[in-house]
Amino acid sequence: MRISAAESQIMEALWAQGPLGAEDLVRDVGAAQSWGEATVKTLINRLLKKKAIASEREAGRTRYRPLVSRPDYVSGESQGLLDRLFGGQLAPLVQHYAEHRALSAEEVARLKKLIAELESDDE
Incomplete structure (x- = not known):
């Protein structure tokens, strides 16, 4: 699974803070990156399509949680870098x-x- 640099910002927030709503991600990640609500929601939708995150309803609110652990993501990205640039x-x-x-x-x-x-x- 390829997660873009922008998508990884969303993932980092979810790994650090656990399930979050879109408004939390807009406030925390969007503000830090100077992204608007539409950008953050686009990134959330991309991650949902990639099955990197899941959505769940809780108290009438949609929250997102990672389906990929950070160690697994780092391992895959690290190996990909080694394979692409240094023959593994x-x-x-x-x-x-x-x-x-x-x-x-x-x-x-x-x-x-x-x-x-x-x-x-x-x-």
């Missing part, structure tokens, strides 16, 4: 960032820790 390989991605963007000492330490954990898991 993680090392070229890390190399690209290391060559084109200064890694902070904290990022280098986190990478070293991750590698050490992965190596200890293999033993």
